[in-house]
Amino acid sequence: MKIENYERHYVAGLIITVLLIGALGIIWMNETPRMDHQAEEVMKESVLRGREIYIEQCAFCHGSTGQGEAGPALNNKEYLESVSDRIMFETVSAGRPGTIMPAWAQGNGGPLTDEGIRDLVNFMRLWEENAPEMAEGFVPDPARGMTVFSSSCFICHGENGEGSPAAPAINDQNRLATQDNDWYRDLISYGRPAKGMPTWRAVLSLSQVEDLLSLIDAWRAGETVAAGTPVADLLIAALFELEQGEVDDTIFYLDRAEQKAFGPILENFSSVRESLNDDQIEEALNQLITMNADWPIGNAEEGKSIYVVYCRKCHGAEGSGGIGTSLISNDFVLTNSNSELLAFTLSGRDGTAMGGFDGRLSEEQIADVIALLGEWSSKD
Ligand code: HEC
Ligand code: HEC
Ligand code: HEC
Numbered sequence: 001m002k003i004e005n006y007e008r009h010y011v012a013g014l015i016i017t018v019l020l021i022g023a024l025g026i027i028w029m030n031e032t033p034r035m036d037h038q039a040e041e042v043m044k045e046s047v048l049r050g051r052e053i054y055i056e057q058c059a060f061c062h063g064s065t066g067q068g069e070a071g072p073a074l075n076n077k078e079y080l081e082s083v084s085d086r087i088m089f090e091t092v093s094a095g096r097p098g099t100i101m102p103a104w105a106q107g108n109g110g111p112l113t114d115e116g117i118r119d120l121v122n123f124m125r126l127w128e129e130n131a132p133e134m135a136e137g138f139v140p141d142p143a144r145g146m147t148v149f150s151s152s153c154f155i156c157h158g159e160n161g162e163g164s165p166a167a168p169a170i171n172d173q174n175r176l177a178t179q180d181n182d183w184y185r186d187l188i189s190y191g192r193p194a195k196g197m198p199t200w201r202a203v204l205s206l207s208q209v210e211d212l213l214s215l216i217d218a219w220r221a222g223e224t225v226a227a228g229t230p231v232a233d234l235l236i237a238a239l240f241e242l243e244q245g246e247v248d249d250t251i252f253y254l255d256r257a258e259q260k261a262f263g264p265i266l267e268n269f270s271s272v273r274e275s276l277n278d279d280q281i282e283e284a285l286n287q288l289i290t291m292n293a294d295w296p297i298g299n300a301e302e303g304k305s306i307y308v309v310y311c312r313k314c315h316g317a318e319g320s321g322g323i324g325t326s327l328i329s330n331d332f333v334l335t336n337s338n339s340e341l342l343a344f345t346l347s348g349r350d351g352t353a354m355g356g357f358d359g360r361l362s363e364e365q366i367a368d369v370i371a372l373l374g375e376w377s378s379k380d
Contacts, residue, residue, distance in 0.1 A: 050122050050123030053120055054120055058071075061100070061101075066127055073137070075124075076131050089118065093107070093117055142217070142218040145218075146228055148208050158252075176216065176220040185213060232292070239285070265291055268291050272288060296342055298371035298372075306361065324353065338370050338371075342370060346358040
């Protein structure tokens, strides 16, 4: 009797099954790389087109390798890490009104299609991996360092680095003579979190740290660098200290705010001091909160002559508008406090013709213009 050899079929079936799964697996496994490969090809072509456009249109101002010429360096980590593709696309597309950086999109009167600009972005993005940390030719600047110090450091180290009850002096000749800048760079970058000195490298860019070191150099050389802490920040620092119950620190910042303040607010400082003297902390807090809310009050009449010189060329006679927005019954003016409008005018709006007036106009002059804008928008 012939014994059916089932085992043979079984083994064959098993082999076929395994082969089938294997084949499918191979197809599946190949699918992703094949798609990747396609995307890679598309990207490669885009980059090549972008490179061509770059050499023709951009290299003249930004350098053939993006190192910067008449235009800023684009080939540096600091810039490339800080912008998304979308922002880069929009910058190239719209240009920077008021500078020599033209608008490139056809929609904005330029020569390039949206696809061409995407090609450019893909090309410039390739620089990122090997880009130098900082723009070549970057020169640290003590005044810029002071701007950083005035926003990130003054609250503990005092407005001119003279120290406060919260942290030691930095602007101290003896101390500055004992440590070199490598030591300061490490200390600022990594901080001493356990002792209350924050780790700044996470927040500040490399060039901001270098700017701070050049401020430290200036102090070491005995130079004075004008502190730019806005009155609003000093008032907030005073308020913050009082909320912590630190009366000495409150007075420290109150004094500094008073030295820089102007207008009707000046009458309020002595009342806060009186409340503090009488241990009326609650009362002093309320007074400080009101001072913060009201700051700054400018003079619209004075603002007119400043407006004519500094704002009219873009915002038109009497705020009627032009390159800049119309400032009559303007929502932005209506919905922002005077203090916010002051901060806005000091710093400007990134990527637009609205540049900052920090260093060009004093806080008092800007407050006067803001009072005028308030009248134009019937703000009370
Ligand atoms: C005539 C000179 C000139 C040409 C040509 C030019 N740029 Fe510019 N570009 C500038 C200047 C100047 C700035 C800085 C403007 C400013 O002060 O904000 C700038 C800024 C930029 C920025 C923003 C950099 C930053 O730090 O925020 C990008 C991105 C840029 N250009 C890309 C391009 C590309 C891409 C092209 C070619 C299609 C190009 N530029 C052609 C002069 C030029
Ligand atoms: C929250 C408070 C605080 C802030 C904000 C702060 N620091 Fe400090 N910093 C400290 C304290 C506290 C120490 C002392 C740490 C210790 O005892 O070791 C210190 C120490 C230092 C020292 C060393 C001083 C010395 O001679 O030993 C430097 C330099 C310094 N800070 C720089 C900065 C800079 C620059 C910034 C702003 C980017 C800053 N700090 C912001 C609290 C602060
Ligand atoms: C070089 C041209 C230019 C100058 C000079 C200028 N601005 Fe502007 N400003 C603009 C542009 C452009 C905008 C709109 C920016 C945007 O597109 O978001 C603007 C926006 C504003 C806004 C916000 C309006 C809104 O609706 O968002 C205010 C407020 C303002 N400017 C006030 C001033 C004041 C005050 C001055 C004078 C001290 C001044 N500007 C000088 C160009 C300018």
